[in-house]
Amino acid sequence: MKTVRVKIRVTGIVQGVGFRPFIYRIAVKNGLNGYVRNRGDAGVEILLEGSEERVKNFLRDLKEKKPPLARIYEVITSPLKGKNEFESFTILKSSEETELSGSVIPPDIAICDECLKELRDPENPRYEYFFITCTNCGPRYTIIEKLPYDRENTTMREFPMCNFCRSEYTDPLNRRFHAQTVACPKCGPKVYLTTKKGELVNSEDPVREAGKLLSEGFIVAIKGYGGFHVATATTMDEPLIKLRRVKHRKQKPFAIMARSLEATKSFAEVSLREAELLTSYMRPIVLLNKSEDYYLSDLIAPGLHNVGVMLPYTGLHYMLFDRVEDPAFVMTSANPPNQPIIKDDDEALRRLSGTVDYFLFHNRKIAHRCDDSVVRLHGIHQVFLRRSRGYAPAPIVLREKAKHCTVGLGGELNNTGCVLLGNKAFISQHIGDVENVETRDFLEKATKHLIRLTNSKVEAVTCDLHPKFTTTRLAQNLADENGWQLIQVQHHHAHIAALMAEHDVKEIIGISCDGYGYGSDGEAWGGEILFCTRGELGFERLAHLQRQPLIGGDLATRYPLRTAAGILHKKVDVEDWLMQHRERFPHGEKEVEVVLHQLEREDNAIMTTSCGRVLDAVAAVLDVCYERTYEGEPAMKLESIAVKGEDILKLKPIIANDVLNTTEMLLEIFENRGKYSKADLAYSAHAYLAKGLATLAIEKALEKNVKIVGFSGGVACNRILTLIMRKIVEDSGLKFLVHEAVPPGDGGLSFGQAVIVGFSNF
Ligand code: ZN
Ligand code: ZN
Ligand code: FE
Secondary structure, eight states: OOEEEEEEEEEEOOOOOOSHHHHHHHHTTTTTTEEEEEEETSOEEEEEEEHHHHHHHHHHHHHHOTTTEEEEEEEEEEOOOOOOSSSEEEEEEOOOOOOOSSSSOOOOOOOOHHHHHHTTTTSSSSTTTTTBBBBTTTTTTTTBBBOOOOGGTTTTTTTTTOOHHHHHTTOOTTTTOOOTOOOOTTTTTOOEEEEOOOOOOOOOOOHHHHHHHHHOOOOOOOOOESSEEEEEEOOOHHHHHHHHHTTOOOOOOOOEEESSSSHTTTTOOHHHHHHHHHHHHTEEEEEEETTTTTOOOTTTSTTTTEEEEEOOHHHHHHTTTTTOOOOOEEEEEOTTTSOOOOOOHHHHHHHHHEEEEEEEESSOOOOOOOOEEEEEEETEEEEEEEOTTTTTTTTOOOOOOOOEEEEEEOOOOTBBEEEEEEETTEOOOOBBBBOOOOHHHHHHHHHHHHHHHHHHOOOOEEEEEEETOHHHHHHHHHHHHTTEEEEEEEEHHHHHHHHHHHHHHHHHEEEEEEEEEETTTSSEEEEEEEEEEOOOSEEEEEEEOHHHHHHHHTHHHHHHHHHHHHTTTTTTTOOHHHTGHHHHHHHHHHHHHHHHHHHHHHSSSEEOHHHHHHHHHHHHHTSSSSOOOOOTHHHHHHHHHTOOOOOOOOOOHHHHHTOOOOHHHHHHHHHTTTOOOOOOOOHHHHHHHHHHHHHHHHHHHHTOOOOOOEEGGGGGGGGHHHHHHHHHHHTTEEEEEOOOSSOOGGHHHHHHHHHHHHOOOO
């Protein structure tokens, strides 16, 4: 039997997922000597000595039996010269070597079944320990300060293991062998309850005490893996009224955490696929339709047909429900307006003591903040509204390798950063609205952290075309500082490019619809039909929605009655109608007079082709929503009304010179008010837009001989529009693509920008 010596380097998600213990086990099983160790580039290095046959078996096991959370991107095997020097197989101390790139640490992982069982087992030393974890579960991305993933490089370094934990940590047969987050009540992080001023509340059982307080209607800030949540009861109105008042959130829906899947089914409809998502180790917030007998407070998701629900994902979360009967608690990210989610204790005390009644702290630091992810289903298709905890920073793996390592900084709202390296795109956690210094810094930090983690040698940075976005300035600075190429990318092109990259498509007719994006001509775009080709920095704008005036500029976005008046004014006298609605304007009758005056001078108005604004206008005409207090509110509420409707008006799309008319549609809705139900009219408006956009796209696809039509942009979160378009496009024999891996909204922009530039020949 020939003996060999080989060095194997593995890249992928191979640190923090029980990979070294796994390697140890398969090496020993195959009778091989040598070592395994983590590397500073997030990869793993293995040295094997033994027969050729055994090495072959080892490599087979490596691929076939890898731990469930591990992802292997590359296995590089190189023969070594020299005599055998190992007499056994061992796990060595990590090396700092960083020559390989493209590996990354895993996302945070929800508590596993075995840990959950131990949490409930009175015989277990970690019985009722809120921070129970193992190699298969627990925080990862949010605790790692630098690589390699060793305890001293994480925020667990402050908790030296006790003898018991160490004995498990060093036992190759134990589930916690080399689990960096291993801890127990004796040696691990402690949890404690305080008043809103930070004074300790003496309690034997702070977690369950907090659960009781929540159940009684108190507001409690709870420190989790990636930041603080603000929590309260879901079955009473009073705490929600208070929470909305102090958080200045008039209408924006709150996410809730249900005690169990069973409890969720008592107030929401849960399909099989939705149940799978809810219970997956990513544990995202899933938007579920409220059921017929929805009995939670209407103040959780006012005016919406659905509600965002997640299941507990840490021991602490499970224990919150132990001593109470509540089906769910509100569990919303603790972030002050336009600020990132709060992660540090002192910041929480400073910023939240006016909001909450109590704090449930633990004394482990959070290295990186990470909001919860949000998904919904369109039929069988999963749509990301926010891709964050549980997913980031695991990469989107592309079929082909990019030509340039590129960083995308996204747009402004709901932003993310992205590092494209080879065939992998690492998208950051949710950053939020990058309008001020705090979110800007968060974006910069998160992106630089990703570059470091993946060991990327960046060549180019890309951002939106908008000259005044904070991210545009940041891109400029980074380009100057590092000598990177700077390339700006048009907003709607980036949306479609993201879709193309995700599906490995070379050309597409893209329907790119959202609220606002800076057009190539400087105008406000948002209802675009584009022809895009992979590898091209440019694109062709083939068609769009009718340009409509924004009466009062940004005010029209906030108060959709203004947009509606701007459209209707061309056809009817809107004075009486506006006067009837004067209470809906912040300055009443006076403001209506100003609006009427502005309507006369319409030529000065800012024009937009935005699809979002048209939906807003329909919402205003149908008395569904008069003020946009959060992004997408009027359109979301309109969809919620339309869910129960049908296409009663059956309007035929009016298309001339590659423009879809929207004035006539709004007029029809306006004139049929009272004649038909709101639901039917709301649905008819959706049907008109979907039919019109799909018809235009099909027409253009035939002209260009392209076989694929895709739908992207924030409006693609709308289920009704998506389903109608899909039917029309597929009936015409073309393929219809939507996002599955990245958000259709602006959270997907950084990825779209990066693939445009990374695959181009700039
Ligand atoms: Zn576990
Ligand atoms: Zn311990
Ligand atoms: Fe957008």
